[in-house]
Amino acid sequence: KAGVTQTPRYLIKTRGQQVTLSCSPISGHRSVSWYQQTPGQGLQFLFEYFSETQRNKGNFPGRFSGRQFSNSRSEMNVSTLELGDSALYLCASSLVLSGGYEQYFGPGTRLTVT
Amino acid sequence: DAKTTQPNSMESNEEEPVHLPCNHSTISGTDYIHWYRQLPSQGPEYVIHGLTSNVNNRMASLAIAEDRKSSTLILHRATLRDAAVYYCILSFRLWGMNYGGSQGNLIFGKGTKLSVKP
Numbered sequence: 001k002a003g004v005t006q007t008p009r010y011l012i013k014t015r016g017q018q019v020t021l022s023c024s025p026i027s028g029h030r031s032v033s034w035y036q037q038t039p040g041q042g043l044q045f046l047f048e049y050f051s052e053t054q055r056n057k058g059n060f061p062g063r064f065s066g067r068q069f070s071n072s073r074s075e076m077n078v079s080t081l082e083l084g085d086s087a088l089y090l091c092a093s094s095l096v097l098s099g100g101y102e103q104y105f106g107p108g109t110r111l112t113v114t
Numbered sequence: 115d116a117k118t119t120q121p122n123s124m125e126s127n128e129e130e131p132v133h134l135p136c137n138h139s140t141i142s143g144t145d146y147i148h149w150y151r152q153l154p155s156q157g158p159e160y161v162i163h164g165l166t167s168n169v170n171n172r173m174a175s176l177a178i179a180e181d182r183k184s185s186t187l188i189l190h191r192a193t194l195r196d197a198a199v200y201y202c203i204l205s206f207r208l209w210g211m212n213y214g215g216s217q218g219n220l221i222f223g224k225g226t227k228l229s230v231k232p
Contacts, residue, residue, distance in 0.1 A: 004157075042223070043201075102148070102160035103160060103220065105158045106157055107156065107157050
């Protein structure tokens with residue numbers, strides 16, 4: 001079974017631009033969660049989608065948004081990029097809503113904002 | 115949010131057992147205890163999880179205290195590939211329903227950086 005895939009793997013953007021990251025979950029998994037990882041803050045939860053609906057959200061500004069498609073693939077969007085948005089963005093998939101179930105993480109997208 | 119406390123770092127010798135402790139004194143009755151690890155330059159990897167009873171899988175064992183206020187991840191024979199940051203995490207959502215004020219599904223702390231010496 002193929003693992004979680006994320007595209008692109010690396011991205012360089014300029015402050016003020018917007019960016020869209022993509023995540024394909026493991027086949028059959030219906031939940032996709034997104035995390036941001038930085039050296040200073042560690043791994044922080046952004047949001048979780050299940051059956052095309054956002055089910056949970058972390059403490060991030062509205063510039064961070066996401067969506068999930070009927071095939072469970074998910075995208076996250078960051079608008080008006082700031083230097084502090086430079087981070088590794090990880091997505092994780094789970095068979096059902098992730099509480100109590102293991103999540104499988106992708107390799108991440110490394111975003112650099114200049 | 116229920117919190118966990120882990121040592122910042124631990125060292126082990128190759129082929130010896132490793133016991134990674136985690137304290138979670140404010141755990142609630144419906145919280146699951148999860149362990150993940152993150153190898154250098156990779157996304158986190160699920161290791162094991164449990165609720166009340168001890169759990170074993172091919173990667174590790176999870177020993178949960180009777181009062182559930184602490185747990186220990188046991189790697190039976192450490193290898194160099196086990197060098198990673200290990201995260202102990204509580205998941206605090208009821209099945210299919212969100213607690214009011216829930217901040218999310220998994221909250222990663224700083225974890226324990228495990229070094230394995232040959």
